[in-house]
Amino acid sequence: MIPISSEQRPREMIQSLRLASDAICGGDVVCIFAEGEITRIGHLLPFRRGFERIMKDVDAPIIPVGLDGVWGSIFSFDKGRFLWKIPRHLPYPVTVNYGSPLLPTATPFEVRQAVQELLAEAWQYRKGRMRPLHRELVRTARWHPCDSPWRMRRIRRCVSELCGLVPYF
DSSP: OOOOOTTSOHHHHHHHHHHHHHHHHTTOOOOOOTTOSOOSSSSOOOOOHHHHHHHTTOOOOBOOEEEESOTTSTTSOGGGOSSOSOOSSSSOOOEEEEOOOBOTTOOHHHHHHHHHHHHHHHHHHHHHHSOOHHHHHHHHHHHSOOSSHHHHHHHHHHHHHHHTOOOOO
16 A cells, blocks of 8 residues: 555655556556545545656556445545444445546546546446435435424425325325
């Protein structure tokens, strides 16, 4: 493992980037999280410059990988915490998609676009595991009961409209 962090001193960071580049040149497989950090919002972040520096003068293909469904697992920053939370499901379903190899000269924009396409493909798998909106709303309302009767009536009305039912209140 080659840690690269924005908290490193400049010399340490350059040394880590060179170490990663040398490992790729030596034939090792190196996984680069080009965003540079764990997302705090659950969306793909812009790629940082470290990715370009590692791949500079390296003649190895870039394999884009899309990790979908990680948000909400213990490895996400969901609920403002990292690692210290109970996952929503056990086992927690995560989809890993591998794309076609890209040229070593691919720009960060091209690599990010390939990852976004992989995430769009992964959506098809996740969609099959999801509950319909009205059922998820009722489930959420049960886990987080409303503190006012007015809110509960409004939730019931929304659910009944979604289900096509006549409200009973």
